[in-house]
Amino acid sequence: MLPVRTTLVVAWATVFWVGRSEALVRAALAPSTKAGGVGGRTGTNHIFRYPQHCAAVAPSSSTWSRRSALTPGRAAPRRGGLESSSARVSVLSMSGGGTDGGPAGAQDKRNASSPKEGVSKGGVEGDSKVKVPWVSWVSLAMLLLVYISNQWTRSLVYYVQNFDVATTEATAKEFMNVGLGFDETQYGLLASFSFTLLFSTCSLIAGRAVDVVSRKTATVASCLVWSAMAAGTSIANGFPTVFGLRVLQGSAQAFTTPAAYTMISDLFPASVRGTANSIYSSGVYLGGALASLSLLLNGAIGWRDSHLVVAAVGVAVAVLSALLIQEPTREFPTAGEPGAGAGDNTAAKSGDKGGGGAGEESEERESFQEALGIVFKSNTVRLVFLATAFRFCAGFGIGVWCAPFFRGRFPSNSSEYAVLNAFVVAGGGLLSSFLGGVISDKYSVEDPRVRAWVPMAGCILAIPCWIGVVTGTNFYVSLAFLLAEYIAAECWFGGTVTILQEGLPPNVRGVGQGVFSTLSAFGTLAPPLMGYLIQQGGFELQDVLLYTVAAFYAISALFFFFVGESVLADHKRDGKLKEA
Template sequence: MKFQSTSTLSNGQARSALAVKATKKRFVVGFLLFLGIAVNYMDRSNLSLAAPLLGRDLNLSPVQLGLIFSAFGWSYAILQIPGGMLVDRVKPRLLYAILLCGWSVATCLQAIVNGFSTLFGLRVLLGTFEAPSYPTNNRVVTTWFPERERATAIAFYTSGQYVGIAFFMPLLVYIQATFGWRGMLFFTGAAGVVYSVVWFIFYRDPKESKADAAELDYIRQGGGLVDVGEQGGARKGGWADFKHVLKNRNMWGVFIGQFCLSSILWFFLTWFPTYLVKYRGMTTIKMGFMASVPFLAAYVGILCSGFLSDFLLRRGFSVGFARKVPVISGLVLATSIVGANYVQDQTAIILFMSLAFFGNGMASITWAFVSALAPKSLIGLTGGMFNFMGNLSAVAVPIVIGMLVKDGHFESALVFIGSLALIGALSYVFIVGKIERIVLPE
């Protein structure tokens, strides 16, 4: 019996033939990324769960609490570009393990703080170690997944930021009720230290893994950058390259959109539990369960988004159309957060929050734009620039909300978040055009 060579088949037929007989090691990598993101966001958001009790014990004002919430974002945003450049030079297996261990130790140390300054400093340290994490994720998914599977892969691993919080939130509230907020912070940090070892043991780059030649060819033919960094080594990523990427109109469109999208997320990661307890009258225990519902909604939203986007791509729609549809739809839906200002019933409040966060999840495949736009030799740097612009919201939003609610009313804060969601949708409609990979000058 003779088999037809994949070289005589069409590109689509060749990819299908390779996919059938290839190993599936990329799916294991996707699961490792998912677990890493779950740990990542558990350590980012645990302070928001502790905030009502921690703020009372440390005698923090709303403005001080806003500064504490934003402290992570200061170092996280500033170090995105240096972190992205680091990603282009250090292999993910070693780099991610060091980052995981570093930010997890910083989380453990938060359990022994006794004042504003120490806690602020440790949150800055947390942001320092987490800064290169998402550019690392983007490098991994760009090297391990073909274009036609990439939105689904990004949606799956990004969903860890929602599902981890959603499922762990009741557990963390229980730990906090039993061992106090200090015990809860220590527990989350220790879990990250353990996972840093797991990552180092199991992760490998494609050519160093147990993926067979068929899977590597399938990824390569589908646009996955299996060979990234091998053509003469990684590019230095100097000022000229930086300026060339910054001149790209599409990049500015996704920069603005990412700032707006991240602003919604940072409201939920910082002020949301305090909003429910202090401004809507929920008990801490009830908040722990009710606050998990919007995160579950966001989890469903991002999975739907990834599947929808890749489905549209497989049906022949352009990359730009397939990626924009769920992002724009999700950001428009996220404006519904303003509806919580017009209801008093706690179930209705959670309903509006869930609808808005579902929209946020729908829009959260934006890293697919970075994978499609980034120059082949500057995946880390471009991802760092993208994440820097987006996570300026981690600095601004907690402080702005703290200023808006200092008079005891939260309505204007929700209008602020809803307005940013609308601006983000308009950015993808009017600024982001045809999606093409940026080619650097020689």
């Protein structure tokens, strides 16, 4: 108990100090500024503008504009200099402002006289090249570390079980199911259902919360809570205790992705947003790889101390995140974007006068029910949710049962599996995720359906690869097919999340991301169903994995096809396509 308590006390004290010193840290990281005239222009690097300046210069015809809306009740800075803690540096509007801080009007005229600029022939209106500030990449790196900790903590339970060993003092130390005495059905509940019990509900709450509160605070606090739950697991004395801690862990981790993805949508322009989303989603594979390597850690120090190690890493990541994440100013709809209201056309014009801009005067916060209504109004978003639900079923089925399958089918290769599977998950997942985001960003300019075609193709190609995994009679052949399956299948996240972000008004993207995360609850029904079919239905694990995972992939691919057609219809309706 002493190490756990000490860790939590030190974490609390550190984060308290970080919160008190946050303004000083931000001042050290922020670019230097000079006092400006009306609108608070900076006199330095042209990448940055104060929020009210961006509102003043952002043209209503801009494809992507960082017109900011400050949190209600917070005043915008009137002069140059460092902003208050609620207002962050913003990326320069892509079509507003000269490259050396000159007037925006000349650039606007150039844009107006060149309507083809930023649009490919026969393609989609897109972003011009824009330099993303380094603070955005630093924040993305920290969000990635948080997500790695999230997935490592979440997936560790998959690798500390073994149902094919006798009960001894040594196996009780090494394997959780032996030490606490539970069976395959209970494991299926522990690995998926217990986590989802509050995760699904809290994802909706988290989605709404990150639309109205500090996303950085939500990220740091949730990381500390799930680390505390991991530390508590190390001293658990029975299945009910571990189950309860797993439930609380799921409720904390529900806040991670809604906060991160909405920050990413504000930190990066649409032209690179798919790539940024893919980089962030690679945390699934890096965290999963660390969990796989934990088989070696588990064999050396036992499952209890392994959980303590993971908890300590989570606390360290939370502290670093509190220091280095720079929460961006929230992006609200501009004219021509989804959700733009009547007041949006004048918001840009009034930025110099009111100081608060659209955020205080024009933008009223919707109720939770209204926000959900906006989210589900879009046919594209509804189809994304359906495709995602079945894709989660395939992913969770593989994630929960792949390690027990390999351990049972190839018992003499357990140590090799720990290392090689880490390479498969990290290498194959990272490569697929990154390439999926880059391809969807590059070719969606020509055809917006590409963002949906990439995950559709990934699901289709994954089916024969997965068949090779479960039917292979050689350990290395099965593992080679597993690598191919990861490379094929894991390209889906970046483009899918970008479709979701672009299909919703920025002020309800948190709720949309919360619904997206909640769909993992549907996915986590697959592992206990598989466990039931194995234990009560008398089916072999090999047959259950073969048919269920392949079916989930096929259904998801079908819905992703419909997503692509809906995206194309949206672009035609909104006039975003340019005829050849």
